[in-house]
């Protein structure tokens with residue numbers, strides 16, 4: 001794989017600091033982690049940090065593109081239509097979980113902000129309609145039933161704090177993963193996560209070389225281009241913390257992100273043949289494939305110089321490749337496709353059959369076009 005040249009913007013937290021974490025409980029991550037051939041279970045471990053509760057740390061140097069986590073869900077809840085349905089489904093699934101899984105779940109962090117006022121009442125309603133039994137099959141009554149209900153509310157809070165979307169066994173749902181749940185946020189993440197439908201696992205890959213004892217970070221936010229104030233607000237509202245990452249503390253990191261956002265919106269306007277955004281911004285719209293190629297190349301360059309190695313970058317290189325093909329520059333089309341493939345492999349690994357438009361598929365289209373250019 002081509003070495004992606006990145007500036008090292010890593011923010012690392014002190015390793016092994018003995019101070020109370022968000023959850024304040026000891027965990028043995030190597031037990032909860034499902035190791036695979038690609039994932040030695042010694043490569044990363046959860047450690048307490050001084051400011052972020054638990055975090056995931058590298059126990060050794062890790063080369064860029066390495067899969068550091070590959071997990072099956074601890075719990076899977078089918079996607080609901082509304083909140084009450086989520087609670088009903090969660091309670092039903094949680095009740096069936098084997099004890100060791102409940103123990104693992106209950107050790108994870110619970111962000112108190114995630115629970116809504118109505119949740120406690122909705123759980124009470126569920127308990128009114130359903131019988132709950134103990135390990136011997138005897139129905140829980142009175143105080144025991146009440147205690148169980150309180151625990152259920154806590155487990156639900158933990159679930160809401162840590163779940164991520166997935167498609168387990170062809171069913172769209174939400175899953176909690178023990179190792180993944182310990183990864184903190186950074187607006188300049190050094191890792192990327194995603195559900196891999198091909199191998200039916202949640203995977204995390206590092207997007208640059210990682211030093212021993214460095215903390216692993218993902219981004220909790222969907223878009224890298226958002227400005228600092230927007231990111232800080234969203235993280236506070238949804239995850240309950242004040243982001244103090246380098247990008248949020250340094251006002252100079254804002255102009256490139258804002259610039260990237262504008263470039264991305266201009267490109268979207270061109271692709272959608274909708275000039276409202278450039279008119280609103282009083283900017284010249286993109287008018288030709290040559291201009292679109294130029295702007296996409298610049299945007300990709302800016303992302304790389306900022307250290308943002310994300311799936312957006314894969315899409316940008318793929319678009320560059322597409323524009324080059326339309327402009328009948330097949331050599332460059334292939335070069336951009338290879339760059340896209342390099343980054344896709346780095347962030348997902350080779351198992352990408354589940355993606356509708358993976359780069360392998362695009363390369364086959366390119367090869368077909370070279371074989372019969374007028375097809």
Ligand SMILES: C[S@@+](CC[C@H](N)C(=O)[O-])C[C@H]1O[C@@H](n2cnc3c(N)ncnc32)[C@H](O)[C@@H]1O
Pocket residue numbers: 021022023051052053054055108109111161162181182183184185186239240241242243244245
């Ligand atoms: C999914 S958990 C991550 C692991 C968590 N730190 C733990 O102790 O298990 C998400 C929570 O971690 C904390 N967190 C994540 N990133 C953080 C950051 N950059 N700064 C401070 N707290 C952070 C917040 O409390 C957030 O709600």
